[in-house]
């Protein structure tokens with residue numbers, strides 16, 4: 001980037017600083033005091049101007065690299081507020097709480113229709129108090145497939161069912177935080193092959209389920225049926 005030809009060695013420290021500052025404005029403030037320090041050191045120690053220039057060039061390069069490293073990383077996509085699923089590419093909310101189900105059951109949640117692999121998110125800070133996995137023989141797995149139960153400090157709990165996969169490393173008993181990715185939409189359990197959706201339940205205070213649509217904030221990109 002910088003020439004170290006004979007010509008450049010005769011450029012003054014000030015000119016080099018100006019050049020660096022002009023090329024990399026954000027580094028100017030960091031370079032200026034460094035250049036002043038090197039100039040004073042060079043004069044005191046009788047170092048040749050060429051050596052002083054080189055030191056300034058290298059100091060300038062280091063300052064530039066630091067400035068780049070200090071740039072904040074681009075923010076990750078944030079989960080929607082008060083909604084348990086990534087709303088893209090597909091989000092169709094079925095208002096089907098209470099619908100009749102086999103064996104005299106009723107539907108305890110709402111089904112959020114999606115595509116395979118959309119992220120599902122923790123609705124609150126809490127603990128993953130229960131997990132069922134396809135084929136593990138637990139009560140939940142035949143119906144819910146891969147399933148998490150997340151419980152918040154106030155006893156409220158949330159059920160996430162039919163997941164295609166869990167986030168690697170998450171285990172039952174683990175503390176998670178609101179907005180954290182817990183797993184991915186799938187069609188496990190009794191969802192029906194290819195019927196990718198999140199079955200989602202809300203149990204306020206640990207009690208009976210309520211219609212999730214009463215407590216969710218539906219993102220603008222979703223449709224409700």
Ligand SMILES: [Zn+2]
Nearest residue numbers: 109110111199
């Ligand atoms: Zn359901």
